[in-house]
Amino acid sequence: MASTSKDVPAVVIQDNPPDDLEPGACHDSILNPTDSFEEFASEMSSSLQERNISLATKSSTISEIQSEIGENSAPMKPTKSSDDLQTKDESISASTSNSNLTEQNGDDTDTEKDDYLQSPELVNKEKHVFILSSAGKPIYSRYGNEDKLAGLCGVIQALVSVVEEQNQDILRSISTNDCKAVFLVKGPLILVAVSKSDESETQLVLQLTYAFNQIVSVLTLTQLNRIFEQRRNYDLRRLLSGAERLIDHLLIFMEKDPAFLLGAVRCLPLPEKARENITNAIQTTCNKIRDLVFAIMLAGNQLITLVRMKKYTLHPSDIHLLFNLVRSSESFKTAESWTPICLPKFDSTGFLHGHVSYISEDCQACLLLLTVQRDAFFPLSQAKHTIADKLRRSNCLVAINDALNRNEELPTTNPLKHIGIPEIRHFMYKCKSTAQLFTSDPISLDKLQDYRLRHKEGGDIMEKKVEKLSDIDYVRNYRKFCSSIHCTSTPAKLIFRSNSCDTILAWVTNGFELYVTFDPLMEKDQAIKAVDRLLKWIKKEEQRIFIMHAPTF
Amino acid sequence: MIDVKAKISSFFIFNSSFGPREGEELQRILYFYPSQTSADSQKMQVGLCEAVIKFMSTFSQKPCEALRTQTKKYIFYQPEKGYWMVLVVRIPYTTKAMSAIGESKGTDFVIPSVMFDLLKSSYKMFRMFRGLFKNFSIEEIYSVCDQFFTPYILSRNISNDVADVIQGINYLPLDKNSFFKVLCFIDLLELNYPQFKCISFIYNEQLIWNGLDTDDMLTLYQYLVQSLLPKEVEKEIHGGAVAAAQRHGRFIYPPEGNQEEKLMKVYLKREEDSEAKQYYLVVYRTMSATICLTVDVNVEVQPEMLRSLDAFIGPQLSTIASTIGEQCTIHALQTAQLLSEHKFVYFNRLNLAFKTSPSVTKLHPSTAVKPEVLSIIADIHTDKKRYVHLGNYGEIIIKTPDEYWITGKSSNDREFYVIIQEKNANLKEIADEVRRICETQMKGIFFYPM
Structure with missing residues (x-):
C-alpha cells in the first residue's frame, strides 16, 4: 500500500510554527519507542509455524550484561517453585482428557458449566479474561472461581485445537453484535477475552499480551516453557499465587489509562531543574555500582526519571508492568524490598533483581534499582538512602509532592485553564519518538480507586446516565478513533467527528498522535486554531511535561 | 471487480436439529457450496460453526455473527430459528516472510458488510421465491436449496462499487404532471382490475412507484434490475425493433403461451399487509417501462383476463413511457451541467x-x-x-x-x-x-x- 511518509503536520494547520521537532520530541529517547500497534500487526499476521518458532528463539540480554561485567553467569539455579514441580502429584490430569468431547455434544458437563456462567458472579460482566494452559487447565479467570470453569476451559481448548490441527489455521476471534471473544495462544498458554466493551480486536489482543507478560514477569518465559514441557497438565496456579492480584489490577489499569491505548508512558510534570537534580542525584550515587542496569523513579503511575546502562533501553510495556507492580503492592510502602522481576520485552528469559522502596514517609515517589546481581541488596539500600538525602536537600521532594498533589499554581495541573481554550474539553497527546504522553487531566490514583469501587461488584455493565464525563469516559471515547487510525487495512491520518454530544479530532503525523474533544458542532476553522494553540503550549511546556534527556550511568 | 467465486471459500446452510444424534451430522447440512467438498470436510466445518455458536451463546443473547481465523472469515446469519447460513471468505494476509520481501496484501480485500449483505440478500431472494425454510419438509429442503442457491451464488457479482456497500433504490425524479400521470394510470388500472394490485413502476432501472414494504421492495428491485431486466433488454435488442413496434408491450411474467401454468408465485409483503403473503407475480413491460402486479393466489387467472389487461395497459403505458422518456432527456441535460x-x-x-x-x-x-x-x-x-x-x-x-x-x-x-x-x-x-x-x-x- 502506498504510504506517504513524508507527510508534514501542516496539512491541517498550515500556519503551524516551523519548529524543528514536534512538541516533546528529542533526539535521545529514554524509552524504546517501538509502536506497539505496529509490532502487534506483525505479530497478528504471523502464521502458525512462525508463531511457534518466535517464542523459542530469543537471546538473553541479562547474560549478555553479566558477561560484559565479567562475571561468570552461573546457570540459573532451579528455584523453589520448580522443585515443587518435581514432586507434583499426578492426580490433576483427569479433567482435560474429555475436553474434546464436550465440544462435540452437549452433555452433562456442559449444562453444569452453563449454570455457573449464568450465576451472578459471572453474568453481565463487561469483560471476562480467562487464562488456561494449552492442555485446557484453568489458570486465571477475572471473575468467579476458575475451578468451576474447567468445562468452559475445555471448550476453549477444543476450539483452539480444532482450528489449529484440522484447519491448519489460527483462531482469532468470534463476535456477535454486542460481544467479542478474542483468542491468543502464547507459548504454553491460551488467553481469551470475552468483551462487551467497544474495544477493537487488536486492543483486546494487546491486553491479553500484557496479561501474558505479567505472568512471564513473575516466572520468566524460560521457566514457563520448561514447566509445561515437563508436565503438560501442570496446574500453574501453584506458581502464580499472588500474581492473580497483579493481573486483576493490570486489567483495570489497562481499561482506564490511555498509556496502554497509545503504547506510551506518562511522566510526572516537573520543573526542568527539579528533574535534572533528581537525575543527577541518581547518576552520581549509582555510577560506581557496576551491575546496576536501570534506576527508575516513579510516582502515581507516572515516570519521574529513568537512568540506564548505556546500550540498553526499556520498552514502555515493561515500564507499565513496573507501574502495575508498584501500584499493586502495598508492602513496598512499609519496607525496602528485594524482589526478582522479569521484564519480558527486555529479557524474557531471566530475572533482574530489584531493590524497591519509597523515597520517604512524606513523599510517595518510588525508586526501583534493577540489577543483574543476585545479592546486591545492601549496596543498593545504601545508595537509596544517599539519593533520598540528596533529594531532600535539593528540595526535589517538595517539587514531586507539588506535582503529585496537583498544586493549583502549576501550569500542568489544569492545562486547559492555563492555555485558555474553553472550547477544548479534553485532550491527549503522544509524542511518538519518545513514547511519552500527556493528557489534559491525568487519571490520578484516587480516581482509579473510585473506579474500582464503582466496579466493586465486578465490572458489571451498567446503563449509566452521563451527567459529566470523567477523563476515563473521554479516553473510552477515543478508543474507537484510536483503532481506526491504526487499522492495518484502512488506516486514517485524521478523523474529525462532530455530533450533538461533542466534537472529536484524532490526528496522527509522523511525530505525534493527538486526540481532542471539543464542544459539539465545533466550527472547523476554530478547531484548527485551537489545536494550533494547544500544540504551541505543549511545545512551550515540553521540558516540564516530558523527559527530554536520556541519562545513562 | 472482485471475483466472488475466488473469494468465497465455502457457503453452507445447516440446522443442527435435522440430525441430532452422533453419526447424523451430514443430515444437518442443508446445502454446501462447493458441492464437491468431501463429506468429512463439510462435517468438520459445520461442526466448528456449531461449537462456536454454542460457545458465544453462553456470553451473549445475540446470535453469532462472525468467526475470524488467520486466513478466513466466517460470516453467520440466522434468518430463522435454528437455520444458519454461513459464508466463508478468504482474507488476504501477509506472513512475516512475505512482508520481508516487500510483498503486501492485494487491494482486493472484501468488505465484511458487503459479504454479510450478500448472505442476507440471498436469503431474502430465497424467501421471496421459495418461502420460509421451515415450510419445507426434511425430504424437500436439500433439493430446494440446491436448485435455488447454486445458480444464485454463481450469478452474483460484486463490483466493488458504492452500490454494493450501500444497498438502495434508484428513484426517478419526475415533474409533477408526469408523476401524476403515473399515479392516475395505476389508480385506473386497479379500479378496472380489482384483483390486480400494482406494486412497482420502474423506468429503465429507476423506480417511480412502490406498493411494497420497503424491505421487500429492495429485494424485488434488486431482482428486476440485476437479473430479470438485463436479460429482457438483451432479448429486445436481438429481437429487433420490428417486434416491439408491432405491439404496445408484453408480459414478461407469465410469458406468452400456457400462461395459467407459468404463473410465478412469490412471497411479498405489500404496504397494507401485516405479514408476507403468497401472490402471483405479473410483470409487464413496454418501451423502457416495467410494471409489476400482484394477484392473490386464490384468484384464478384466466388467459382472457391477461389479454384484456394487455389491451388496457399497453397503449396507456407506452404513452406514459414516452412522456417519461422526454423528461429523462431534459433531466440528463440538467445534471450534465452539474457534473x-x-x-x-x-x-x-x-x-x-x-x-x-x-x-x-x-x-x-x-x-x-x-x-x-x-x-x-x-x-x-x-x-x-x-x-x-x-x-x-x-x-x-x-x-x-x-x-x-x-x-x-x-x-x-x-x-x-x-x-x-x-x-x-x-x-x-x-x-x-x-x-x-x-x-x-x-x-x-x-x-x-x-
Missing part, C-alpha cells in the same frame, strides 16, 4: 433512496473508488451507532494516508458521502467543498448546517 468532479453518494434510510454522482467510471476507469475508501464508507454507514455516532445530525471527515478525504454527513435518516482526493487541503476547505456539493447536487433536501 461533479468528486464522487458523492446520497442515501435515505426511510425509503432506501440512493443517488450517486453520475458514473465517471465509464469515462475514466482509473477514478473507480478504491476499496480502502469504500471500506471506510462502509464503516460509517454500518457502524453508525457505535463509533461514528452521528445521530440525528452530525458529520465525520476522515483523511487517509494517500490523501483521500472522506466526508459523511447525517441529517435524521439521510446520509451524504463525498470522496475528495486533494493533496494540500485542510479541514476547512474540505468541509466547504462538501457543503457546496451538497447544496448543488441535493437541492431541496434538507441537511442540518454544520
